[in-house]
Amino acid sequence: MIVKMKSKIGALMAGTLMLVYNAASAESFFEWATTFTRTKGVQPVMNTQYLTECGACHFAYQPALLPARSWETLLDGKALNKHFGVDAGLEKDTLQIIRDYATANAAENSFYKLARKVVSETTAGEAPLRISELRFIKRKHHSLTDDMAKNNEAVKSLSNCNACHTQANTGVFDEDTILIPNLPSE
């Protein structure tokens, strides 16, 4: 009787989890559930063209840091000509490759923890165009003073992730890996 009840509860929990996560990452759930690989941050960028083109001007943000809707808006041919006040226009073919990569690896297509947080926050409402506008990102950076970021020559902006997140390129944004440059030693 008790054994039956336990297996029922176990099956119920497993089923609920599968349903929740299948909705977010249908193809990746099995892989996610059966591996011990850490998936705490976001998947690193694996596309050379994305790395080269986006990384030429700024940190090549991992696509899973925004939903696909955001990437579609940001990587529109016309919008790129006024990309946050800068002409970042690309060749049509290159843009297509980058847009395809970004949307295919956007938050809703990833099973990494940060991606799931992005999905959880952006499902409703307008698609955010800045990662630094996400609520949980703001909350995590609430204690930063202007001297640490805005007035810090080596940082300047929250959008400059890899200035402080030493392993940002590998998709790891843990607090243990942060080193704010130009800070006077305590």
Place this chain on the structure above:
Amino acid sequence: MKIGSKFIRLICGLCLTVVALNTHAEQQGVVDLAYPAHAYLSDTQTRLLVEETVSQEKYTQKSAAAMETRNDFKEPLFTGAKAHQYLGLATLVAAAATALNPAGGGCEGAGCNVQTKPPRDTNGTHAQLAKVTGVLAVATVITGLITHWDDFALEDGWADPDNLHVLLGVTGAAAMVYAINKSANSTTPVSHAGIAELGAAAMAIGVRLTW
């Protein structure tokens, strides 16, 4: 009865701590830190400038530099977050060890015939492991609340992996502590494996969600 009220007080205390820390996080989270992207772009060569003046070689070097790992940083060996991580894993190991070392049936209380059945062992391997598991579970919850308090926010909803982690972790730990108390303070052997295993499973799922 006494144990029951103690347990309820413990749960209430944990809940109040979670709510208090959450409110604190929300209050401090009002600072607008969405600095304009051009703040750093003004000092950085724009895409247009790169195309016009910089050779393809330098362009590639720049993109590589933008993604290189900082080598002037050494990750600390021991931090609050790591303590929480190790304690969580240790709790799961201890819980598994407890389940794999079940206590003998034993005999205790009125009507017990020690001639045919040995007395109930209340301080054997299973009991000791269970106590260790309980202590580790409580320590995990406390270190988690201290080091990751700003990861938890009710405004993110319960689908948020960090919120689910807190919910499953605290519930799992509470269930295990309840099971340990139930058995340790009973004068007769009582069924407690179900709630303990459910607690351990909840904690394991909570760990996986944020692993």
